Amino acid sequence: MYQEAFTKLELDEIATILDKLNPEFDGSVFDPVETTVLAQDVTFYSGYRLLDIADYASVPAMRRFVLYSEDMFIILNFSNEPIYELNQKLPIKLSEDNISDYVRFFFTYVRGRHGRFIITESVDDINWKEDPPPSARKAIGKILIPITLENTDGEGNYHLKACMIFKDSLFKSNIKVEPNGFVSLNDEELLVEDIPVLDDTFGQ
DSSP states (O other), rough: GGGGOOEEOOHHHHHHHHHHHHHGGGOOOOOOTOOOEEEOOTTTTOEEEHHHEESSSSSSEEEEEEOSSSSEEEOOOSSSHHHHHHHHHTOOOOOOTTTTHHHHHHHHHOOTBBBBBEEEGGGSSBBSSSOOOOOHHHHHHHOOOOOEEEEEEEOOOEEEEEEETTEEEEEEEEEEEEEEEOOEEEEEEEEEOOBBOOOOOOOO
C-alpha cells in the first residue's frame, strides 16, 4: 500500500459516505464541502476501501481513517482491535501477493502502548528532523531492506523480515502473520541508535 495509490473522491460520493460516517465519529462532524477523502482498494478485504478523511479547514484539523464498504465500515483507532475484528468477520484473505501490503497497512494504523513501529524500506521513509549528511543517508540506505517474505510454513503462517524505526532507533525484525491476520514480532536486531527523527504524531 502506497500513498500514491490513493484516489481523490468527488463531492457527491463524499457526501454519501459522510452521511453514514458522521453519526459514528466521536462528536466530530465533517462538512462534505470542506473535506477531502482519499480512497484506496484493499486487496485483503474483499469489497473494502481504505478512506483517509481530512478537514484541514477546521481548527484543530480533523482526520480519520476508515475501512469502508457499501454494507459495513470500521473506524480505525490505532489499536489492533478493529483490524482483528474485521479479520474475523469477513474473514481476511491473505496471500503471498498481498501479505507485504497487509504488513504495511497494519503497522501504519496500529500503535503499541509505547509507540509505533514504522516500517522503513528506504531512507525516504524516515521522518528526519533535518536532512542528514549524504554519507549518513548512504550508510543507512545500505542497511535497509524492503519487506521480504521469507517463507510460508505448513500451518499457513507467513514469515517476513523488515526494517522498522521505533522511537529513534532502527531495527531489523522477523514478522509472523497468521492466516487470521494476527501479527507478532520476534528476533528484533538493533541496527542504529539515536537517529535524529521527529516525534511520531501520526494521524491525529
